[in-house]
Each structure stands twice: as structure tokens, then as C-alpha cells.
Amino acid sequence: MQRIRLVFCTYCLIGLLLAACTPPQNVPTPYATRTLSAPGIVPSATIPVFTSEELYGGTEQFSGGLGQSDLTAASLPSRGVLPPDVVSTPDSANEEAQVVITLDDGTLLQADLYVPENVTAVDQVTNRPGVLLIAPDRVGWGLLPAQLQVAGLTALVVDVPATHEDLTTILTSLSEAPGVDPGRLGVIAAGNTIAPILTACAASEMCDALVLLSPADVVASDVTALNPRPFFLVAANTDAAAYPVALSLSTALTNATFREIAAGEGTGLLSNEGLNDEIANWLSEALAG
Structure with a gap:
């Protein structure tokens, strides 16, 4: 009997020793518990935040606009084009708005948009003509865009894009601008920008009137292919390259x-007195509804 008690006490002692060595998380509880077998929540990865200067090397050419925030973009059909996106509004009605145009490859093209004072709503009942001005330097137009604006025309001033396909996109974007009649679009091109705009006009069939300043390096067939659209040709009689071409085109066009x-x-x-007004009046008549 004593031997049995000794064995029992020995087992109890061993049990107590084992219980004392059990890890805390495995200590029995007076109620049922469950252990989470899935991975626990861990902190998210740290994402570094950089300034515009760190990312782009400066802030001069960075406006903060990474793209167009247009809720209708998702509903655009294939090859659809967004209207010019305003990035800065003018201080007064007679000033231009800074806009960007999204090209087919996603490039944002800087441009200036001159909107007549009474064209403010997308659902404008009476749409006005739109005019695209393209030259090697969009600052070189001087007061002409503002005079077109005063004449009731929406003027879009852009630098020369890379391809004539981009010009087609720009024309389409202008046609989508608020208050612009897509069936009444004019183009003013100068110098070496004339050839690509003629190609774009022929491909898109969107140009209803054209003003060509110093048309030197152009192929006559590219111009006559746009017959019977109205043309306004300007050249100086001292310009040995452009003057004979303009004179020849004036007789070839109908x-x-x-x-x-x-x-x-x-x-x-355009520094010649009265030419700006003459161009604005001619476009108003040529694009009259």
C-alpha cells in the first residue's frame, strides 16, 4: 500500500513539474478558446513621398496636372478625344485660359484657349466657330487670337506637335470645346506649319476655312485637294519663296x-496694320452659319 502511494506521489510530482514548464500561451483556460491559424495583420509597406523637384528636377515645367480629370472619359468611344482641359482660368473674360490637350499617346500638349465672353456653358444654344492657330512659336501671334475672340470666334493656339495625326486630335479636341460648332472650324497656319496642317485637314475633313501665312514649302496638290474650301493667302512681295507660291495658289484655287x-x-x-482685323472679318464671314 505504501508502495502504491509512493508511485502515485511520484506521478503527481512529475505532473506538477511538467505543468510548471508549460509555455504561457498553452496554459489551459477555464473556457473554450480558439487560436487564429491565418497570418496576422502586418504593417503596410512604407511608400516614399517625393517632392516635384525630387521627381522632375524642378517645378518650372510641372503644373501639377498629371492628366485630364473628366468623368465622361470612360464613356468615350474608341479613338474619342477629350475637349481642352482648363488648368488655369483667366482673370477677365477677354484673356486666354491655359489648357492642355491629351494626344493619342497620352502626351499633354500645352495650349491657350480664347473663348468669347458670352460662350460659357456646355449647352450653349448658339455655337460659335472655332479657329486653330498653329505656328512654330505660339507667342508670335500677338493680338490676333484676342481679336478673333472679340469677333465671337473661339481661338485655340498651340505649338507645332510631332505629327499630323496629333493635329487631327487637336482639331477634334477643339470641336469638342464648349460653345464650338464642330461644323465650322477654321485654321490659321504660318510658315513651315502649313504642310502638316494641310495633311491633317485632308485626313480629317474638319477644316472649313484656311488662312495661310507665307505658304512657301507646300505642294500645290495638297492645297487644291481641299477645294472648294475658302482660302485666305498672305505673302510679302519681298518674300522670294512664299510670294510666287501664294500667287500661284490663288489662281489654282476656286x-x-x-x-x-x-x-x-x-x-x-501680322505686324502690318489692319491685317489682324482683315483676317478676323474674313474668318467670321467664311465660317458664318
Whole structure:
């Protein structure tokens, strides 16, 4: 009997020793428990935040606009084009708005948009003509865009894009701008921008009237292919390259107006007194509804 008690006590002692060595998480509880077998929640990865200067090397060319925030973009059909996206509004009604145009490859093209004062709503009942101005330097147009604006025309001023396909996209974007009649689009091109705009006009069939300043390096067939659209040709009689071409085109086209200037080339022709008003009036008549 004593031997049995000794064995029992020995087992109890061993049990107590084992219980004392049991890890805390495995200590029995007075109620049922469950252990989570799935991985626990861990902190998210740290994402570094950089300034515009660190990312782009400066802030001069970075406006903060990474793209167009247009809720209708998702509903655009294939090859659809968004209207110009305003990135800064003018201080007064007679000033231009800074806009960007999204090209087919996603590139954002900087541009200036001059909207007539009474064209403010997307659902404008009476749409106005739109005019695209393209030159090697969009600053060279001087007061002409503002005069087109005063004449009731929406003017879009852009730098020369890479391809004529981009010009087609720009024309389409202008046609989508609020208050613009897509069936009444004009183009003013100067110098070496004339050839690509002629190609874009022929491909898109969107140009209803064209003003060409110093049309030197152009192929006559590219111009006559746009017959019978109205043309306004301007060249200085001192310009040995552009003057004979403009004179020849004025006779080859069925609806052409030729304006001879004493001096100047490209947008420099606009310094001649009265030419800006003459172009604005001609476009207003040529694009009249």
C-alpha cells in the first residue's frame, strides 16, 4: 500500500513539474478558446513621398496636372478625344485660359484657349466657330487670337506637335470645346506649319476655312485637294519663296483671297496694320452659319 502511494506521489510530482514548464500561451483556460491559424495583420509597406523637384528636377515645367480629370472619359468611344482641359482660368473674360490637350499617346500638349465672353456653358444654344492657330512659336501671334475672340470666334493656339495625326486630335479636341460648332472650324497656319496642317485637314475633313501665312514649302496638290474650301493667302512681295507660291495658289484655287503685304514673313506679317482685323472679318464671314 505504501508502495502504491509512493508511485502515485511520484506521478503527481512529475505532473506538477511538467505543468510548471508549460509555455504561457498553452496554459489551459477555464473556457473554450480558439487560436487564429491565418497570418496576422502586418504593417503596410512604407511608400516614399517625393517632392516635384525630387521627381522632375524642378517645378518650372510641372503644373501639377498629371492628366485630364473628366468623368465622361470612360464613356468615350474608341479613338474619342477629350475637349481642352482648363488648368488655369483667366482673370477677365477677354484673356486666354491655359489648357492642355491629351494626344493619342497620352502626351499633354500645352495650349491657350480664347473663348468669347458670352460662350460659357456646355449647352450653349448658339455655337460659335472655332479657329486653330498653329505656328512654330505660339507667342508670335500677338493680338490676333484676342481679336478673333472679340469677333465671337473661339481661338485655340498651340505649338507645332510631332505629327499630323496629333493635329487631327487637336482639331477634334477643339470641336469638342464648349460653345464650338464642330461644323465650322477654321485654321490659321504660318510658315513651315502649313504642310502638316494641310495633311491633317485632308485626313480629317474638319477644316472649313484656311488662312495661310507665307505658304512657301507646300505642294500645290495638297492645297487644291481641299477645294472648294475658302482660302485666305498672305505673302510679302519681298518674300522670294512664299510670294510666287501664294500667287500661284490663288489662281489654282476656286475660292481664294490673296493679300499682298509689303514686308514680313510668317506670323511677322501680322505686324502690318489692319491685317489682324482683315483676317478676323474674313474668318467670321467664311465660317458664318
